């Protein structure tokens with residue numbers, strides 16, 4: 202396990218994000234503490250991606266505040282984000298990870314061993330020389346995870362990392378996520394796959410129309426939703 206975190210807890214205090222007349226995130230207050238993965242659940246357009254971008258510090262709230270480990274302007278050094286459709290450099294799988302290590306400040310001599318270790322961690326060692334842009338969707342997500350792990354993050358934000366993957370690829374990505382969580386990395390992940398919530402989440406943040414409806418343990422959320430929005434979502438009814 203790692204030393205006490207400098208990124209955690211992530212605390213949002215009445216955070217809003219507006220563009221023009223549109224409110225995308227609406228006075229949202231929540232705390233993401235060290236421990237089991239937090240999964241952000243909600244229908245399409247409910248604000249999951251926007252919330253992750255705020256948590257990464259890529260966009261600033263238009264109202265309210267966010268802090269990481271008690272600081273409002275924490276450097277991003279120990280945070281990483283994997284987007285839904287990761288873009289790779291037009292280079293080999295290994296070179297993409299080496300680049301991420303270089304960006305993270307790892308010395309050139311240490312990089313080669315580190316690349317192999319990260320690729321082994323995500324099951325891509327055999328594909329090290331392959332052109333990254335030739336990978337399948339599942340392999341690409343695993344490479345994106347290796348690249349994010351190269352930053353040695355305390356906080357790893359994942360935007361629907363298995364959205365277009367088949368069950369076997371989904372399982373492999375989930376195993377990597379669970380291993381990362383076990384090593385002490387705080388995972389905050391968007392998903393609308395309830396099976397995945399069951400397999401991965403410690404707690405669930407449920408959003409509807411940019412507002413927080415529930416933050417509860419995954420078991421409580423899945424078995425005893427308290428809001429009508431969450432109950433409708435769990436039944437498969439649209440709540441947009």
Ligand SMILES: Nc1ncnc2c1ncn2[C@@H]1O[C@H](COP(=O)(O)OP(=O)(O)OP(=O)(O)O)[C@@H](O)[C@H]1O
Nearest residue numbers: 220223225243244245246247248249250251252393
């Ligand atoms: N920069 C922007 N300008 C205007 N509207 C935006 C912007 N970013 C997001 N939106 C809108 O905000 C709403 C929430 O978007 P967001 O991508 O955060 O939702 P989401 O929960 O991730 O959806 P999905 O499940 O489809 O990925 C959507 O209606 C989207 O069109």
Ligand SMILES: [Mg+2]
Nearest residue numbers: 249250251360
């Ligand atoms: Mg999204």
